[in-house]
Amino acid sequence: MSELRTPLVDHITLSVEDLATSRSFYEAALEPLGFALQFEVPEHHAVAFGETRKEADLWLAESDRPTTNLHLAFASRDRESVDRFHAAGLAAGGRDNGAPGLRPEYHENYYGAYLFDPDGNNVEAVYHGVSRR
Numbered sequence: 001m002s003e004l005r006t007p008l009v010d011h012i013t014l015s016v017e018d019l020a021t022s023r024s025f026y027e028a029a030l031e032p033l034g035f036a037l038q039f040e041v042p043e044h045h046a047v048a049f050g051e052t053r054k055e056a057d058l059w060l061a062e063s064d065r066p067t068t069n070l071h072l073a074f075a076s077r078d079r080e081s082v083d084r085f086h087a088a089g090l091a092a093g094g095r096d097n098g099a100p101g102l103r104p105e106y107h108e109n110y111y112g113a114y115l116f117d118p119d120g121n122n123v124e125a126v127y128h129g130v131s132r133r
Helices: 017-033 080-091
Strands: 012-016 037-042 046-050 055-062 070-074 095-102 109-115 121-129
Touching: 012 017, 017 037, 017 055, 017 070, 017 080, 017 121, 037 055, 046 070, 080 095, 080 109, 080 121
Parallel strands: 012 055, 070 121
Antiparallel strands: 037 046, 046 055, 095 109, 109 121
16 A cells, blocks of 8 residues: 655745735746646635645745745656746746756756746756656
């Protein structure tokens, strides 16, 4: 009998300076990874992304004190998703922080790409290969 793995983190909220700008960036960058907008909470100036409403893992909330200097890595299903994440994020106003490619210094199958989001956080998409997932 196999056991389900309990995730370390259930969800995370990033405080963002401009909700509309950050929402646009994350909608574009996360779509290739299979994540979509699941909640809009206008009275709290917040939105949430996930695979389903029940799994809304990433929340964005507008604040006068945005989250900065955070590194957040999103799991990808394959290398092509990592490539599409990077391209979509750049097209949506993200800044390059590392083109898609292998990162053998982490392990032989580590394939990742890095972007800075509108608030300067380092966001990554990573695929570990079938041997790791």
